[in-house]
Amino acid sequence: MAEQISLQGRVPYRAGGFEPRRIPAAAAGTLLGLLAIWQACASLGWLSTDFASSPVLIVHALLALIRSGELWSHLAASLRRLAIGWTVGTLMGLLVGIAAGLFTLFRSPATAVVSALFPIPKIALVPLFIIWFGIGEGSKLVTLAFGVFFPTVINTMAGVDGVPRNLIRMAQSFGVPTRSIITKIILPGAMPAILSGFRITTSTAIILLVAAEMIGADKGIGAFVLQAGNLYDTDNLLAGIVVLSVIGLVVSWVLGWVERTLLGWR
Amino acid sequence: MTGSVALSVDAVSHGYRGLRVLDTVSLEIPAGEVSVLVGPSGCGKSTLLGILGGLIAPDAGSVRQSGLLPRDCLNPLTYVFQDFALIPWRSVAGNVSLVLEDTALSRAERSDRIAEVLDLTGLSEFAGAWPRQLSGGMRQRVGIARALAVRPAVLLMDEPLSALDAQTRELLLDEFAEMIGRTGATTIYVTHNLAEATRLGQQILVMGRRPGRIRETIRIDRPLASRTRDDADLKKIEHRLWNLLRDDAAAAGQELSHG
Numbered sequence: 101m102a103e104q105i106s107l108q109g110r111v112p113y114r115a116g117g118f119e120p121r122r123i124p125a126a127a128a129g130t131l132l133g134l135l136a137i138w139q140a141c142a143s144l145g146w147l148s149t150d151f152a153s154s155p156v157l158i159v160h161a162l163l164a165l166i167r168s169g170e171l172w173s174h175l176a177a178s179l180r181r182l183a184i185g186w187t188v189g190t191l192m193g194l195l196v197g198i199a200a201g202l203f204t205l206f207r208s209p210a211t212a213v214v215s216a217l218f219p220i221p222k223i224a225l226v227p228l229f230i231i232w233f234g235i236g237e238g239s240k241l242v243t244l245a246f247g248v249f250f251p252t253v254i255n256t257m258a259g260v261d262g263v264p265r266n267l268i269r270m271a272q273s274f275g276v277p278t279r280s281i282i283t284k285i286i287l288p289g290a291m292p293a294i295l296s297g298f299r300i301t302t303s304t305a306i307i308l309l310v311a312a313e314m315i316g317a318d319k320g321i322g323a324f325v326l327q328a329g330n331l332y333d334t335d336n337l338l339a340g341i342v343v344l345s346v347i348g349l350v351v352s353w354v355l356g357w358v359e360r361t362l363l364g365w366r
Numbered sequence: 367m368t369g370s371v372a373l374s375v376d377a378v379s380h381g382y383r384g385l386r387v388l389d390t391v392s393l394e395i396p397a398g399e400v401s402v403l404v405g406p407s408g409c410g411k412s413t414l415l416g417i418l419g420g421l422i423a424p425d426a427g428s429v430r431q432s433g434l435l436p437r438d439c440l441n442p443l444t445y446v447f448q449d450f451a452l453i454p455w456r457s458v459a460g461n462v463s464l465v466l467e468d469t470a471l472s473r474a475e476r477s478d479r480i481a482e483v484l485d486l487t488g489l490s491e492f493a494g495a496w497p498r499q500l501s502g503g504m505r506q507r508v509g510i511a512r513a514l515a516v517r518p519a520v521l522l523m524d525e526p527l528s529a530l531d532a533q534t535r536e537l538l539l540d541e542f543a544e545m546i547g548r549t550g551a552t553t554i555y556v557t558h559n560l561a562e563a564t565r566l567g568q569q570i571l572v573m574g575r576r577p578g579r580i581r582e583t584i585r586i587d588r589p590l591a592s593r594t595r596d597d598a599d600l601k602k603i604e605h606r607l608w609n610l611l612r613d614d615a616a617a618a619g620q621e622l623s624h625g
Contacts, residue, residue, distance in 0.1 A: 266447065266449055266451045267451055267453060269421060269451070270445070270447060270451035271464070271465075272421070273419060273420075273421055273441075273443075273444070273445045274441050274444065274445075274464075274465040274512075274516060275440075275441050275465075275468075276464065276465065276467075276468060277468050280467065280468050284453075284464060284467075285453065288453075288455050289455075291455075363455075365454055365455040365456075365496050365498070366454075366498075
């Protein structure tokens with residue numbers, strides 16, 4: 101045996117770290133700190149407010165938009181498009197995803213079509229949809245629905261696939277009818293994947309909404325942001341972006357609430 | 367609840383992707399008795415149980431059932447699973463309820479049955495708990511409660527204790543013996559644990575290594591209630607079983623370790 105080394109003393113603790121924690125104060129503090137730095141730079145003249153506005157000017161712009169009622173007309177148009185486009189795309193995606201997850205005959209063709217069309221950037225299709233459905237609401241709603249449809253199909257199919265087969269066999273062994281197996285085991289079992297898909301599709305829908313509104317709309321946050329940009333009105337431009345950010349936050353909060361309510365068993 | 371259904375297996379063979387797992391297996395499962403299937407890993411015990419309960423279609427041969435069902439039986443051939451197979455988004459009572467919901471039972475009858483089987487399995491206090499909140503032993507009790515709720519004529523138990531620790535296994539084994547004795551259901555119990563086999567089995571079917579066949583049938587006529595853990599006669603049978611299985615078990619281990 102080689103030369104021995106003496107080992108004495110207290111055994112050191114070596115298993116620290118790698119345990120992420122949420123620190124809400126740090127999150128809020130960072131955001132507020134960045135805003136304060138931005139405002140300070142603007143107030144001290146280090147940053148041109150014509151070029152980058154400032155938090156105070158953006159708040160003023162937002163208040164003016166609220167008072168004039170302009171914000172609500174743009175917001176209402178956007179939310180209406182978002183709600184209709186996302187709901188239609190989601191319902192169709194759920195239908196196809198569940199069918200592809202459940203029925204072998206439907207699965208192969210659905211997978212082939214989804215695989216072929218999913219990678220296409222949906223924004224690139226907006227001009228085509230305008231040709232097909234006109235410059236009005238139709239093309240915008242189709243763009244949103246189309247963009248939401250594919251991720252929903254993929255997540256729903258993965259969710260159905262991910263339902264433990266032993267649960268289905270168990271239900272079959274007890275003679276539970278197929279309809280109940282679908283509604284009581286497969287759909288609830290696929291719910292976590294479906295809901296996580298909703299997080300992706302709502303963000304996608306907001307991106308596509310803005311893109312579609314920038315191409316051809318009078319009303320809507322996307323159109324408002326574009327108009328402000330054309331006028332070099334950075335206060336209103338950034339006010340519009342703040343509104344989009346708030347929409348994203350509210351949607352995320354609602355989805356979080358739905359997840360906590362439906363998936364409390366996890 | 368009285369068990370008077372017998373099963374008869376006639377020349378059943380089965381394989382997976384060209385690998386023959388069961389080879390012309392024929393056997394009789396007497397009504398109201400506990401038949402235990404033992405054998406080395408991979409000998410086809412669980413496959414045979416799946417075929418007996420209609421969850422696997424055999425490549426050849428057939429299984430016939432004969433006898434009288436209990437009047438209130440809702441699912442004649444009922445499984446208790448090794449991995450419990452509990453629905454994680456349903457409470458303990460909800461898991462039991464699942465197998466009663468699409469039956470002719472009224473809501474009140476269903477509630478009564480759920481309360482009865484939860485009481486029988488000592489789970490009344492945990493009716494509202496989620497499966498994730500339960501220990502392994504309690505989860506398997508939910509599996510048992512669910513099985514009893516449908517008043518089975520035949521209980522098919524696929525290594526129901528193998529996922530549990532030794533102490534819980536010992537406790538549940540006594541409860542199984544008591545429950546099986548009380549229900550009188552025909553029981554088919556798959557295990558690789560020879561102590562479980564001698565504690566519960568009235569007929570022990572010893573399977574040889576793959577492709578599985580019945581090598582020997584051993585009968586133990588002593589009543590379940592009078593069997594104890596340290597019973598010398600049962601130890602002798604356990605020893606005999608081990609002698610029968612030792613070579614096959616070693617060979618199966620080699621097969622598995624070589625992939």
